[in-house]
Amino acid sequence: MSRSPSIPDRPHRDIDSELPDDERLEALRGHYEELVDVNDKLAAQLDDAEDRRERLREKVDRVERENETLKSSSLYIATVEDVLDDEQVIVKQHGNNQEVLTDVSSRMVDRVEPGDRVAVNDSFAIQSLLNAETDARAQSMEITEKPTVTYADIGGIDEQVREVREAVEQPLAEPELFDEVGIDPPSGVLLYGPPGTGKTMLAKAVANETDATFIKMAGSELVRKFIGEGSRLVRDLFEMAREREPAIIFIDEIDAIATRRTESKTSGDAEVQRTMMQLLSEMDGFEARGEIRIIAATNRFDMLDRAILRPGRFDRLIEVPEPSEEGREQILAIHTRGMNVADDIDFADLAADTGGYSGADIESLATEAGMFAIRNDRDQVTHADFADALEKIEKDDSSDVISSAGYFYQ
Ligand SMILES: Nc1ncnc2c1ncn2[C@@H]1O[C@H](COP(=O)(O)OP(=O)(O)OP(=O)(O)O)[C@@H](O)[C@H]1O
Structure with a gap:
């Protein structure tokens, strides 16, 4: 910090009134010059002070801008690998697997442990420790305490609903039935079929019916988003379920981690393989009659590694x-x-005209019909709106929406 310059003394001079005029004039002139000099010095100091004020204001602006950027900039998720002495930790950033040695503030150092997930900024400084909820979200797990979907919301797959209730709901709701008969319920249930047919809905509806927490994770997230983290995520997924029993774990797109082994042995494949092994070992160590049920879904049944279908695994x-x-x-x-909807709507007729439509396609059709009504300034949807919607959908994407159904999973 620079010290403020001292204020020059105010010149003071006693002028003897007895002096002759010319000497007094001389003395006054001298005094005047001293005053001018002091004035110049003060003016210079004022300029200096203003300069400094300007510089400080710029600095404050800069700090404020930096602060704003820090506040608004995204943070990255990393896992603490090791906590060293001297307030240093090694963190591994998710996504690119980069390991970094970084300083950690004294405020944080006692709180972090190896394995913790943390949020780091651009310079890898740890900004915060993730709590379980944030962590789950960061890992793209979807956790719903009580999904709202019920069996009554699912149409056209009554037999599948019955099977799922038997394999997933009953072991949760009436475990004693299995004890009495002396059999284990299915370990895992695999739902397979074309996209948008209600697989996720089924899993949610069971969770709703059994008051279980619904925990969803997409297989593609397990392999794509967190390279090198897949097996750990699987562990976390099961831990999360154990903490929230009763729980239903739903792994969508299981094919992403359980593809048939290919010839190539790239590191990516090895990682996917490890993730799958972790899933299998979690399932193997599972109490079959316990409070956690696991459901997986795929629309690429053909690609599945048969190892996951063995007894004790996805055996239903x-x-x-x-x-x-x-x-x-x-x-x-x-x-x-x-x-x-208007009374003139003929559902049987529409059903006949929607061959190849999945449940999700039908949902879009209904929304599209509603849009036609709005466009025509009506608050009631008519059969003609559905016919127009059908025509529009067919025209827009006859090639992909309709023909994709049933294509992959055979
Ligand atoms: N059988 C059905 N009955 C009623 N609505 C359905 C049905 N199937 C699908 N839907 C509608 O489509 C939406 C998507 O369905 P869902 O997510 O369950 O399909 P999915 O089979 O899991 O698809 P994906 O394989 O693409 O994940 C649902 O929210 C629902 O509105």
């Missing part, structure tokens, strides 16, 4: 096909329940 396979005509009629009824 349930195919969820695209809906039949009757199923489509039911799904149409479900998705128009909350809509203001």
Whole structure:
């Protein structure tokens, strides 16, 4: 810190009134010059002070800007690998697997332990420790204490609903039945079939019915998002479920981690393999009659590594096909329940015209029909709106929406 310059003394001079005029004039002139000099010095100091004030203001602006950037900039997720002496830790950043040695503030150092997940900034300084909730979200786990989907919301797959209830709901709701008969319920249930046919809905509905926490993770996230983290995420997934029993673990796109082994032995494959092994070992160490049920889904059944289908693993396979005509009629009824529909709507007719549509396609159709009504300034949706919506959908994407159904999973 620079010290403020001292203020020059005010010149003071006693002028003897007895002096002759010319000497007094001389003395006054001298005094005047001293005053001018002091004035110049003060003016210079004032300039200096203003300069300094300007510089400080710029500095404050800069710090404020930096602070704003720090506050608004994204943080990265990393895992603490090791805590060293001297307030240093090694963290591994998710996504790129980079290991970094970074300083940690004294405020943080006692709080972090190896294995903790932390948020780091651009310079890898640890900003905060993630709590379980944030952590789960950061890992793209979707946790719903009580999903709202019920069996009544699912149309056209009654047989599948029955099978899922038997394999997942009953062991949770009435475990004593299995004890009495002396059999173990299925370890894991695999739902397979084309996209948008209600697999996720089924898993959510069981969670709803059994008051279980629904924990969803997509297989693609396990392998893509956190390279090198897959097996740890699987461990976390099961731990999360254990903490929240009763729970239903739903692994969507299981094919992403359980693909048939290929010839190539790239490191990516090895990592995916490790993730799958971790999943299998979690399932093997699982109390079959316990409070955690596991459901997986795929629309690439053909690609699955058969190892995951062995007894004690995903040993109950349930195919969820695209809906039949009757199923489509039911799904149409479900998705128009909350809509203001005219009496002229003929669901049977629409069901006949929507061959190849999945449940999700039918949901989009209903929304599109509603859009036609709004466009025509009506608050009621008519059969003609559905016909227009059908025509529009067919025109827009006849190639991908419809023909994708049933293509992959055979
Ligand atoms: N059988 C069905 N009955 C009623 N609605 C359905 C049905 N199937 C799908 N839907 C509608 O489609 C949406 C998507 O369905 P869901 O996510 O369950 O499909 P999925 O089979 O899990 O698809 P994906 O394989 O793409 O994950 C649901 O939110 C629902 O609105």
